[in-house]
Amino acid sequence: MLRSKLLLLANALIVVCLGHVQSSKGHEFRKHKLKYIKDDWQPHFGYNNGHYAYEHQHRYKARSTTVKGRIHGQTLLDDYVVRIMVDGKLICNGIIVDTQQVLTVSTCLIDAPLDKMLVKLLDGSRYKVTSSSSARGYATEEGEKLLTLIKLGTELDGQYKKPPPMCRNRIRSSEPVQMWTWNNRKTYLKKNQVSQVLDAKCKRQVNDLSGLVIKNYTSCVVNTQTSKGCQRNFGLPYVHDHSFCGMNILGHNCPKASNADVYVRLLDEKRYISERLNMVRRSGIDNEIF
Known part of the structure; x- marks a missing residue:
């Protein structure tokens, strides 16, 4: 009895193995098709011999989630956002403002070595940083001290000759904004519609009761995302009316957990002043003064 059962089991195993061999004759064993973006940091050890991602294209293709139908010239707003790396680690983010x-x-x-700094674009390409300078014309005069321009060693493509759109007017605190953050793999930007936080409430949430950080040139937005520690969202923007209107200055949950993120208000200063002057002219106040 036992012998017959063993024979039946053996026959069943032979049938299964033969079926597998026959099915594999017409089909090659499927392998992962590895697609990496050039200069991606992630190594791969799998069906192929160990190799680094810069030898291939990344299978997790960076995709844009820019506001549907809104493109600035021929460049998506997403493409203006970059990561700033030192020794392969993300230290900050930024916005391309011209080709260099x-x-x-x-x-x-602060304490970041420029000679080791690389700017990484959304497509994975990297550029060395040669110098830094003060940023003028991207915020109010008081807010400018929170911003810096870094210069690239190599010029970017001509698509960046046209600067990105910045806010022309100060956003009211009652208006929602679109907060941008990276996904876990840093391959695309997530966008969330969030409310702004009034300054008085924000001061309590970030423990800045004396107002050393929260000023009239900063704004706070709601961010309830949980994390194990500080998220380096420094330099990531929020968007309003398809323009960059704020830049994160303190990261998220840095140095401790909070439901509010602090941003410096971005403002196209030249256009802002020009529009204000035009408003004065249209009102006729200048005629009364002069």
């Missing part, structure tokens, strides 16, 4: 300069927050560059 990136706008970021000054807090990112």
Whole structure:
């Protein structure tokens, strides 16, 4: 009895193995098709011999989630946002403002060695940083001290000749904004519609009761995302009416957990002043003064 059962089991195993061999004759064993973006940091050890991602294209293709139908010239708003790396680690983020300069927050560059700094674009390409300088015309005069321009060693493509859109007017605190953050793999930007936090409430949430950080040139937005520690969202923007209107200066949950993130208000100063002057002219006040 036992012998017959063993024979049946053996026959069943032979049938299964033969079926597998026959099915594999017409089909090659499937392998992962590895697609990496050039200069991606992630190594791969799998079906192929160990190799680094810069030898291939990344299978997790960076995708844009820019506001549907809104493109600035021929460049998506997403493409203006970059990561700033030192020794392969993310230290900050920024916004491309022309073919050779990136706008970021000054807090990112404290003790950061420029000679080891790389700017990484959304497509994975990297550019060395040669110098930094003060940023003029991207915020109010008081807010400018929180911003810095870093210069790239190599010029970018011509698509960046046209600067990104910045806010022309100060956003009212009652208006929602679109907060941008990276996904876990840093391959695309997530956008969340969030409310702004009134300054008095924000001071309590970030423990700045004396107002050393929260000023009239900063704004706070709601961010309830939980994390194990500080998220380096420094330099990431929020967007309003398809324009960059704020830049994160303190990260998220840094140095401790909070439901509010602090941003410096971005403002196209030249256009802002010009529009204000036009408003004065239209009102006729200048005629009364002069």
